Amino acid sequence: MLSYVNRVAFELFGLSIYWYAIIIVSGIILAIFLSSRESERVGMRRDDVSDFMLLGLPLSFVGARLYYILFDLQPYLHDPIQIFNIRSGGLAIYGGLIAGFLWLVYFCYRHVIPLWTFLDIAAPSVMIAQSIGRWGNFMNHEAYGEKTTLAFLQSIHLPNFIIENMFIDGAYRQPTFLYESLWTFIGFFVLIFLRRKTGLLKQGEVAISYIIWYSFGRMFVEGMRTDSLYLYGDIRISQLLSFILFVSGIVVFVWRRKKNPQLKPYIRNLGPNEWII
Template identity: 35%
Template sequence: MKDFIAFPALGLELKISDTIVQFELFGIQFSLKWYGLLIALGFLLAVIYAMRRVKDFDINPDAMIDVVLVCALFAFVGARLYYVLFSEDRSSYFSNPLSILKVWEGGLAIYGGVIFAFATAIWMCRLRKVNTLAMFDIGSLGFLIGQAVGRWGNFFNQEAFGTNTSLPWGMTGSIIQQGYSLKYDTDLPVHPTFLYESLWCALGFLLLHLFSKKAYKFKGQIFALYIIWYGAGRFVIEGLRTDSLMLGAALRVSQVVAGMSVLGGIAFYFYLRAKHNSLPVDLFETAATDGETAETEIAGGETEDAGGTEPEEIPLAADVETPADSGASADGESSANGEVPEAAAKDAADTESEETTEHTGDAPENETAQNPDSGAAENE
């Protein structure tokens, strides 16, 4: 049977496979899958978007790239471990641990990736001195892009679909008709829940992108809205799926996590808003922020110290004492104190008059020297 995917009510059938190309190199078989390609494409688009918006969130581009690359690695590990821990076949994974590494056989859970990515971001942001909440904000927008694109990998794999439906967009396919699960009728179309989630994430990205441009008020705001938005949509969509990871016999793991995300996101949002309205948000502030603040305070103190010392006042020309003023003042003070005899004052006045005449050339020889306390009338 050839691989195909069909939408019977729409009269649409696609001859399509989950593999793009297969080849052999050095005796080893390689294949390029649509699933892997679309995940890589979603990641690339998310990084490109983040790089274009990085300055809007006051993040250093180089530091952001370092954080993103490490978080992407741990997100992949987290998505796999989450699936293994809650899989119905987890006993087989534990009995043969090497099988956990066979990711090409399927088995990644987005919630595990999200949890590990954000947990790793806290550590990396402190290491690279990036504000954690700002990184969470831009990372949330990137996640929505990656999820919207990556979910189409489920389309090509014919997985992550829902129960039977009579809606016009109900789908079927070669793998679906093989009886992937006993929870649906293989002869009837099923909900394309991968498409629902892709559209939900695309709409969430559009709304939060516009919000970040027009109404972004405090760090962590976009992140809180993201976990509320995605959690609410995932809670509803997960109820339609037939391949849910279960917690016991009745609880779907993703619905439990989604419900907790919505409640936690609402509480976190109002906490951040209250902090913003009273004091600047300092949650998850990095050591770099503290260091920069300390340096700013030190620099400010030095500036104040420098400003506190008044510069030496440069006297104006009108304020500069001339020899006449200096001599008169000195003679006046001496006379007032009774320390210089009157004859000495007269000699000083005569000498000053001669110097003035030499400089001006036109002034009379007996020009009066202004010496208020030294008997200037004798010069006249």
């Protein structure tokens, strides 16, 4: 007998608190913690991260919601009140990243903080938050892929609780939430490894590496999903955007190095007993 996870974690004063919200918030808290630690190592104030997030976080949620709605508009035209119903999902990562980036540009200008420096400290933290956040999709039974077989899911050695919860709408499904979660989890450690190698990356290249890594994986995962947002016909908006970001990231990486061979390296000051993360 299949055992499905309950989307509701607990009740608080009659209000259902969903695992989706708990997991997303947990990822954000970890991201803020890691970014704040790194900010001190590169000469920024620890409060710079929390000051940015004060408005950056709600703006990112608004951006993620607007992105999702704009490319799936019809259901919300028929029932506009659902625009505000985010407890069941409906947040697009790219929308949140775009909104957050626009606010960051203004924030860095306003507080005289080097934009590339802020992006570099934030990139790995965003990556691990995305990895954690995908498990919110799992709890909501969303962000899954095409039909597959029980034998395939067992062949890739998935735990039973994942396999059982990939039986959706009468068929087993590709766990695309897991593929992206693992990709970003690995990417987090790749970025941390590259960042701690003194002189290997120049300023801005941690952030650019994040763009290249994430967009490359998202291109393939998006092509497997059944809930993609479409731009026109069979063109998946997030897959197209991932391709553009992947190519752009490589071009910008190479162009910056050729244009300015004297780019300053990414430098962090670690104490003798400090964590590398």
